[in-house]
Every structure is written in structure tokens, then in C-alpha cells.
Amino acid sequence: MSQISPALAALQAAVRWRTVAGPDKDPAQFEGLHGDLRAHFPRLFEACESVELPDHALLLRWRGSGDERPVVLMAHQDVVPVNSCDDWTHPAYEAVAADGFLWGRGTLDCKGSLIAICAAVEQLIVQGVTPSRDVWLSFSSDEEIAGHTAPAAVTKLKQRGVEPWFVLDEGGMAVTGVFPGVDAPLAVIGLAEKGLVVVRLTARAEGGHASMPPRRSAPAILAKAILSLEKHPAPSNLTEPSLRMLETIAPHAKTPVRQLLSRAGSMRKPLTQLLARTGPATAAMVRTTYAVTQLEGSPAQNVLATDASATVNVRVSVDESAEEAVARIRRILGDDIEVAVLTSYDPSPVAATGDAYELIASVTEQVMPDVVPTPYVVMAATDARHFQREWPDCYRFNPFRMTASQRESLHNVDERLEVSSFEEGIRWYTTLLTQI
Numbered sequence: 001m002s003q004i005s006p007a008l009a010a011l012q013a014a015v016r017w018r019t020v021a022g023p024d025k026d027p028a029q030f031e032g033l034h035g036d037l038r039a040h041f042p043r044l045f046e047a048c049e050s051v052e053l054p055d056h057a058l059l060l061r062w063r064g065s066g067d068e069r070p071v072v073l074m075a076h077q078d079v080v081p082v083n084s085c086d087d088w089t090h091p092a093y094e095a096v097a098a099d100g101f102l103w104g105r106g107t108l109d110c111k112g113s114l115i116a117i118c119a120a121v122e123q124l125i126v127q128g129v130t131p132s133r134d135v136w137l138s139f140s141s142d143e144e145i146a147g148h149t150a151p152a153a154v155t156k157l158k159q160r161g162v163e164p165w166f167v168l169d170e171g172g173m174a175v176t177g178v179f180p181g182v183d184a185p186l187a188v189i190g191l192a193e194k195g196l197v198v199v200r201l202t203a204r205a206e207g208g209h210a211s212m213p214p215r216r217s218a219p220a221i222l223a224k225a226i227l228s229l230e231k232h233p234a235p236s237n238l239t240e241p242s243l244r245m246l247e248t249i250a251p252h253a254k255t256p257v258r259q260l261l262s263r264a265g266s267m268r269k270p271l272t273q274l275l276a277r278t279g280p281a282t283a284a285m286v287r288t289t290y291a292v293t294q295l296e297g298s299p300a301q302n303v304l305a306t307d308a309s310a311t312v313n314v315r316v317s318v319d320e321s322a323e324e325a326v327a328r329i330r331r332i333l334g335d336d337i338e339v340a341v342l343t344s345y346d347p348s349p350v351a352a353t354g355d356a357y358e359l360i361a362s363v364t365e366q367v368m369p370d371v372v373p374t375p376y377v378v379m380a381a382t383d384a385r386h387f388q389r390e391w392p393d394c395y396r397f398n399p400f401r402m403t404a405s406q407r408e409s410l411h412n413v414d415e416r417l418e419v420s421s422f423e424e425g426i427r428w429y430t431t432l433l434t435q436i
Contacts, residue, residue: 004097007119007426008419010040012095014111015104021078021142030056030141033077041118043125048137051156057149058139059156062121062131069165070134071436072157073429074150074383075114076143076170079106086413100419107417109410110170113398114139116422120429131433136162143383146343150383154390164391165436166356169384171396174364174371174421177404180278181257182249187364188376189357190396191241192388194288195316195347196381197325200309201225202338207306210298218308219297225337226292226310232332234288236276238268239319241350241377242285246271248374284379288317288325311342318347318377348388356393363435364399367428371401399428 004012017033018026034056038045048060056077064070082092082105090096090103097103106112117137124131136157140149157164172188179186203221206214238246243264250261264271275282283289294311298304316325322344330339351357353375361373378396388394401421409415 005423006040007115008097008102008422010036010119011102011107011112011115011417011422012097012104013040014115015095015102015106016093018093019078019106019141020081020144021147022145024081027056030077034058037118041122044118044122047125048121053149053152053156055147055149056141057152058137058141059153060137060139062125062135062137064131064133064135066132068133069163070136072136072138072164072167072387073117074138074140074167074169074387075110075117076140076150076383077111077114078141078144079109079111080144080411089414092415097419101416102419102422103414103416105415107415108173108398108400108402108406109415110143110398112400112417112422112425113170116399116425117429119426120433123426123430124433129434131436133165133436134162135433135436136164138383140383146381150386154386158390164387165393166351166360167384167387167391167394168360168432169382169387169394169396170398171378171382171384172376173398173400173402174368175402175407178281179249179253180282181254182252183254184249184252185368185371185401186249187361187368187371187373187397187399188245189360189364189373190378190382190384191353191357191375192318192348192350193378193380193382193385193396194318195322195325195345196343197314197316197322197341197345198343199312199314199326199329200340200342201312201333202307202309202340203336204307204338206304208304210302210304213304218305221336222295222308222310225333228332229290229292229312229329233276233283233290234317234325234328236272236283236286237317237319238264238272238275238286239317239377241318241375243268244353244375249372252372284315285377286317288320289315290329291315315379316347318350320347322346345385348385348394349392351388351393351395354393357395359435360395360397360432363428363432364397367399367424367431368401399425
């Protein structure tokens with residue numbers, strides 16, 4: 001790529017810092033990132049008040065001209081680790097600009113948003129723009145490990161009496177090919193996110209030498225339990241945010257699908273059953289999901305396991321609680337399986353589709369006129385859930401375009417952000433900030 005814009009250079013610099021949180025955290029990587037942020041966005045750091053937060057999190061206040069309720073824009077600095085065995089097209093931390101993309105860990109999740117927000121604010125400050133209300137920038141440092149710096153930001157804002165008009169975090173993007181029969185790119189704006197439960201299933205049996213296996217071994221009991229979960233999925237239900245999504249995209253669907261989606265409200269039950277069978281993405285829209293992610297058994301290949309365990313990642317639908325999801329698992333599995341809850345939190349509240357949502361949708365239509373904004377429930381976890389417990393109107397949207405192959409690169413090999421989309425995202429944030 002022949003010419004690198006200042007904003008793209010800032011994103012390259014950010015990606016090159018290996019800001020992994022958790023036990024392998026290197027503080028120097030976060031300090032280096034902060035140094036580059038200050039170097040690339042000097043007017044932002046000069047104009048904004050910095051509020052102290054722990055563990056390299058950043059909380060900045062861009063003071064507005066009025067006293068109306070402020071806006072909070074969020075992103076996170078940390079990234080998931082890179083597997084040294086993975087074969088990337090371009091090295092994960094070199095931030096190579098090639099073939100119209102910037103390649104590297106964190107480009108999509110979510111240093112692209114962080115830099116785009118900073119670039120928009122820097123640009124407006126240079127132009128002499130003062131927002132009509134306070135704008136808070138909250139950049140956590142441990143989102144990928146469900147850490148404590150986003151809750152710390154919530155605490156600081158509450159101590160200052162801040163009552164946001166709305167909060168905007170990462171979540172949906174302008175995506176293509178996500179819904180059968182709809183070719184138009186959809187700007188999926190998250191109103192809520194699913195809850196999370198992580199359970200460990202344990203089966204126990206007599207041990208001994210592998211040359212004399214019993215009829216009921218611990219792994220066999222566990223395998224039967226896992227199959228029981230697969231055979232008894234959670235009940236399906238079309239929640240209100242998902243119903244709104246289907247009604248919104250109906251006019252943009254192909255004829256057979258359009259006819260069905262346009263009657264989603266009156267055909268809720270059969271449509272729910274259809275979505276549950278169509279594929280993993282649509283099934284996740286209409287139910288709590290179970291995913292077995294880890295298995296453990298005998299410590300040696302010739303030793304019978306006295307216990308065998310499986311870790312199950314449960315994403316809880318917004319129409320039920322984490323407690324209800326765990327109770328259902330216990331009912332399905334019965335007394336042969338011990339169910340230990342390792343992590344548990346409820347789904348977030350659902351944000352309103354009022355004036356804040358309408359502003360986000362309007363800005364999207366202005367900057368991305370070919371994209372259809374629609375409500376959406378985020379399947380994964382974000383920092384926004386900590387804010388939404390205090391302030392209901394939290395939305396989740398990164399204003400970038402993402403193809404199916406880019407979606408597969410999230411937390412995976414060849415994560416990359418299209419350069420033109422990154423520049424479009426900066427225009428999106430700039431437009432938002434001038435219209436709040």
C-alpha cells in the first residue's frame with residue numbers, strides 16, 4: 001500500500017503492541033501503546049481530562065459546551081493471544097497493510113474501534129469543534145479475560161454523578177451473508193447480550209488398569225451426558241429484539257423470505273422453529289446454547305479414569321436467567337452427573353429503540369447508505385454489560401464492514417480490517433460526535 005494515512009499509521013502502531021491481559025500480561029506493552037496514543041493524538045490528550053483507573057485502563061472526559069446527559073464511547077485495549085503454531089498470511093503483530101487490508105491481532109477486536117474513536121475526536125478538536133455534551137472515552141485493558149477495569153470505570157462515573165444518555169461499545173458490525181435470503185449488508189446494532197454460564201460436568205466410576213475395563217466407565221457416563229444435552233436443546237423462543245430484527249430486514253429479503261419475515265409477529269412459533277433448524281447462527285438467535293469446550297479424563301493412557309469431566313459454555317438467552325439455564329441442565333442430566341457452576345451471570349437488560357438508537361441508525365444510514373441498520377442481540381460477552389446494569393441504554397456496534405471470512409478471523413488466524421472500512425468508521429464516529 002503506497003500511502004499510509006495518519007490514522008492508519010496510528011492503528012498500525014497500536015496493533016504492534018502485544019497487549020495481552022491475564023497472567024502473561026507485560027505492562028511494558030500497555031505503556032508502549034499509551035505512549036503511541038499520546039504521540040498520534042496529542043490534541044485529544046491535551047484537551048481531555050484523564051481519570052485514573054487501575055491496570056492501564058483509560059477513562060477520558062472531553063468536556064462539552066452544555067450540561068445535557070453525556071455519551072460514553074467504549075473500546076478495549078487488550079487482545080487475545082496468538083497461537084505460535086498458527087500460520088498467518090502476514091505476522092500477527094507486524095500490522096502489515098496489504099491487499100487493501102490491515103492485517104493483525106486486534107484490528108477488528110477491537111483496536112480498530114479504539115483508534116477510529118481517537119482519530120475522530122482528534123480531528124474535531126483540531127477543527128475547533130466542541131461537543132454539545134460531555135463525551136467520555138472508556139478504554140478497558142482486560143475485556144478478553146472478563147476483568148475488572150470496565151467495572152472500575154462504571155464506579156468512577158457513578159462517583160462523579162454521570163448519567164449517560166447512551167453508551168456505545170463494540171458488538172455488531174456491518175455484516176454480509178449473515179441471514180438466509182438477505183443480500184444487503186446489515187448493520188447489526190446490539191441492544192443486549194446473552195448471559196454466560198460455564199459449568200463443569202463430572203462423572204465418577206471405579207478406577208483400575210485399562211486392561212480390565214468396566215461396563216460403566218466415567219468417560220462413558222460423561223459421553224452419555226453430553227449426548228443428552230445435544231438431544232435436549234433449550235426451548236426456542238423468538239425474543240422481542242430478534243423479532244424487531246426480522247421485521248426490520250424483511251423489506252430487504254428475497255421474495256419467499258420477505259413474505260415470511262413480514263409476518264414474523266403473527267407467525268412467531270413456526271418461524272422460531274424454522275430458525276432453530278436453519279443453522280448455528282440462527283439457532284443461537286432463538287435459544288440458550290450449550291457448547292462443550294474442554295474434556296478431561298485419566299492422567300495416563302493405561303489407567304481407568306476415576307472421574308471424567310467436561311466444561312460446557314452456556315450462552316443464556318435474554319428471556320431467561322442463568323439460574324434457570326443451570327436448573328434445566330441438572331434436570332436433563334440427572335443424578336449421575338455432578339454439575340459445578342464455574343462462572344455465571346444473567347443476560348443484560350434490553351436497550352430501548354428510542355432516540356439514542358435512532359441516532360445510531362441514522363448516522364449509519366448517512367455514512368453507509370447501502371447498509372440496513374437493525375436491532376440485534378449480541379451472542380458474545382462485552383464490557384457493555386457492566387454499564388448496562390446501571391444505565392439501560394447501552395448499544396453495541398463497531399462501524400466497520402465485515403465479510404464472512406473476516407468473521408471467521410475473530411480470535412483466529414488472519415484477523416484483518418479493510419482499510420477503506422476503517423476510514424469509513426472514522427467518518428461514522430465523526431458524524432456521530434457532531435450530531436449528539
